[in-house]
Amino acid sequence: MECKTILAADVASSFRDALKQKISERKIKAKLVGYLANKDPSAEKYAEWTARSCKETGVLFELRKVNREDLEETLLAANDDDEIHGIMVYYPVFGGGHDQYLQNIVSPYKDVEGLCHTYRFNMYHNIRSLDKAKTLKCIIPCTPLAIIKILEYMRVYDQERPYGNQLFGKTITIINRSEVVGRPLAALLANDGATIYSIDIHDVLLFKKDIVKQKHVSSDCDMKLEQILPISDVVISGVPTADYRVPTNLLKEGVVAITFSSFKNFEENVKEKASMICASVGKATVTMLQRNFLRLREYQMKNPNLPELRSY
Amino acid sequence: MECKTILAADVASSFRDALKQKISERKIKAKLVGYLANKDPSAEKYAEWTARSCKETGVLFELRKVNREDLEETLLAANDDDEIHGIMVYYPVFGGGHDQYLQNIVSPYKDVEGLCHTYRFNMYHNIRSLDKAKTLKCIIPCTPLAIIKILEYMRVYDQERPYGNQLFGKTITIINRSEVVGRPLAALLANDGATIYSIDIHDVLLFKKDIVKQKHVSSDCDMKLEQILPISDVVISGVPTADYRVPTNLLKEGVVAITFSSFKNFEENVKEKASMICASVGKATVTMLQRNFLRLREYQMKNPNLPELRSY
Numbered sequence: 001m002e003c004k005t006i007l008a009a010d011v012a013s014s015f016r017d018a019l020k021q022k023i024s025e026r027k028i029k030a031k032l033v034g035y036l037a038n039k040d041p042s043a044e045k046y047a048e049w050t051a052r053s054c055k056e057t058g059v060l061f062e063l064r065k066v067n068r069e070d071l072e073e074t075l076l077a078a079n080d081d082d083e084i085h086g087i088m089v090y091y092p093v094f095g096g097g098h099d100q101y102l103q104n105i106v107s108p109y110k111d112v113e114g115l116c117h118t119y120r121f122n123m124y125h126n127i128r129s130l131d132k133a134k135t136l137k138c139i140i141p142c143t144p145l146a147i148i149k150i151l152e153y154m155r156v157y158d159q160e161r162p163y164g165n166q167l168f169g170k171t172i173t174i175i176n177r178s179e180v181v182g183r184p185l186a187a188l189l190a191n192d193g194a195t196i197y198s199i200d201i202h203d204v205l206l207f208k209k210d211i212v213k214q215k216h217v218s219s220d221c222d223m224k225l226e227q228i229l230p231i232s233d234v235v236i237s238g239v240p241t242a243d244y245r246v247p248t249n250l251l252k253e254g255v256v257a258i259t260f261s262s263f264k265n266f267e268e269n270v271k272e273k274a275s276m277i278c279a280s281v282g283k284a285t286v287t288m289l290q291r292n293f294l295r296l297r298e299y300q301m302k303n304p305n306l307p308e309l310r311s312y
Numbered sequence: 313m314e315c316k317t318i319l320a321a322d323v324a325s326s327f328r329d330a331l332k333q334k335i336s337e338r339k340i341k342a343k344l345v346g347y348l349a350n351k352d353p354s355a356e357k358y359a360e361w362t363a364r365s366c367k368e369t370g371v372l373f374e375l376r377k378v379n380r381e382d383l384e385e386t387l388l389a390a391n392d393d394d395e396i397h398g399i400m401v402y403y404p405v406f407g408g409g410h411d412q413y414l415q416n417i418v419s420p421y422k423d424v425e426g427l428c429h430t431y432r433f434n435m436y437h438n439i440r441s442l443d444k445a446k447t448l449k450c451i452i453p454c455t456p457l458a459i460i461k462i463l464e465y466m467r468v469y470d471q472e473r474p475y476g477n478q479l480f481g482k483t484i485t486i487i488n489r490s491e492v493v494g495r496p497l498a499a500l501l502a503n504d505g506a507t508i509y510s511i512d513i514h515d516v517l518l519f520k521k522d523i524v525k526q527k528h529v530s531s532d533c534d535m536k537l538e539q540i541l542p543i544s545d546v547v548i549s550g551v552p553t554a555d556y557r558v559p560t561n562l563l564k565e566g567v568v569a570i571t572f573s574s575f576k577n578f579e580e581n582v583k584e585k586a587s588m589i590c591a592s593v594g595k596a597t598v599t600m601l602q603r604n605f606l607r608l609r610e611y612q613m614k615n616p617n618l619p620e621l622r623s624y
Binding site for chain 2: 067069072096097098100101104105117120121124178179180183205217218219220
């Protein structure tokens with residue numbers, strides 16, 4: 001069996017083309033402002049990627065450097081500024097709870113990252129639209145969304161099955177339970193029917209879809225990684241350290257392996273076991289950011305009288 | 313000069329008496345439910361304290377132990393349960409951002425801890441009421457509120473000055489910048505006119521009131537603790553470790569010293585320099601919790617058609 005290497009750029013390309021075409025055909029003016037309030041080199045790199053990728057699709061991107069102490073007021077002003085159609089922030093700014101507070105400052109209609117409480121709440125509760133008429137789809141955080149698109153591209157999603165249950169029967173391990181990627185991803189994939197083992201440094205949680213509630217539920221799980229990896233069809237790892245490696249010898253034959261860490265999380269010999277690997281999701285993330293953005297821009301244009309939504 | 317030791321129980325007593333009298337005279341039925349979803353001994357102790365203190369005032373308190381995985385659904389049900397008038401949660405549950413997400417699940421009309429985004433936002437922006445008619449005062453988080461009441465009791469607040477500026481001219485150092493105590497406290501005291509040095513393990517921030525905006529602004533500060541302590545009229549410390557001590561030799565003569573850590577944060581000889589010390593704020597915190605609760609209960613009773621507020 002040969003292992004296929006999947007490039008996030010290939011996953012992103014059809015989305016990028018569609019965005020480009022839509023922006024050019026409909027002459028959409030869509031200005032996204034990215035706020036950089038730290039000196040984190042990886043944030044700066046992400047900002048560069050955003051700029052480059054937006055140039056390709058026709059999204060007007062402007063990077064604004066601000067003092068972190070002025071960021072909250074700047075975001076509040078941006079919410080009300082009709083010349084700014086989308087807002088993103090390169091985190092961490094202060095780190096921890098203060099950053100989560102700032103995420104709730106951004107208006108849901110401009111929150112291209114899908115990190116405000118409205119979107120988080122709806123995502124965890126498998127509520128897929130902002131409105132009852134279901135004309136306004138909710139925004140999904142960019143990295144989890146990119147990983148979903150990669151799984152669709154890999155045909156881990158079974159498109160013969162009904163929407164919302166296309167991961168039925170799949171067992172997926174996610175090593176990371178951050179509030180920005182690991183936990184939302186676990187909920188999203190469980191909402192689509194998969195059985196998820198969510199692993200962090202403290203414990204293991206099991207996420208499964210409750211058929212009656214039509215959304216995921218989670219529970220404590222006393223299985224160990226050594227028992228979980230051999231039964232996992234997909235292993236998604238986001239451990240932010242240089243020295244962590246998922247042990248290949250524990251992986252299932254034909255496993256799908258995805259890393260969203262900026263570090264290598266799999267051993268060199270993973271290809272001997274895996275049927276597909278994706279070692280970097282960044283390019284898909286940046287494209288999903290623009291896809292989210294264009295969706296919000298269309299809401300703004302279609303719908304001059306949007307229902308009032310605060311992020312809190 | 314002699315150093316006075318201020319007991320939080322003495323600060324709390326007049327508030328406790330007033331609560332007791334109000335509940336008994338008006339025959340108020342007020343049921344507060346505390347949710348314990350961890351096995352943290354200090355959370356259990358806090359729960360015991362709440363129960364004992366509620367017994368004294370006449371607040372009906374019920375402690376409910378829940379599996380942490382069921383907490384979110386339980387809180388959503390409690391928001392809608394007319395038999396539950398106030399909700400509190402003994403954190404940490406999951407820790408980090410997941411707990412902050414849970415804080416935003418609680419309805420602002422039942423959030424006795426004042427931790428949902430609505431109250432946080434209003435606090436940071438010095439918005440003191442929920443409504444334009446100013447009939448519904450905002451809820452302030454219990455520990456910061458307890459410390460304010462201690463400072464009022466100590467007459468650090470100058471009641472000759474107008475409300476909102478009674479700390480004018482005071483320099484206060486706060487060693488802790490958590491989202492639950494240190495940062496809100498810094499903002500609240502700055503909103504009342506003080507100059508605040510907010511210190512955490514990474515850096516120092518300066519919080520000051522902006523007279524035009526009528527709320528605090530913060531900025532990076534390159535002063536060191538050695539320069540800040542000698543000019544501080546009040547030092548409030550909340551370092552959660554056994555080995556940290558504020559060095560007495562750096563303190564100003566006549567300083568007011570307050571600890572909200574469960575560890576001793578000042579040296580034994582602090583009394584040689586301090587004019588007043590308060591070594592534990594817990595009893596005032598529990599009373600403020602009930603004061604917040606009764607305020608919310610009165611909103612519920614007075615006002616059957618409260619404006620719709622979500623915590624997000």
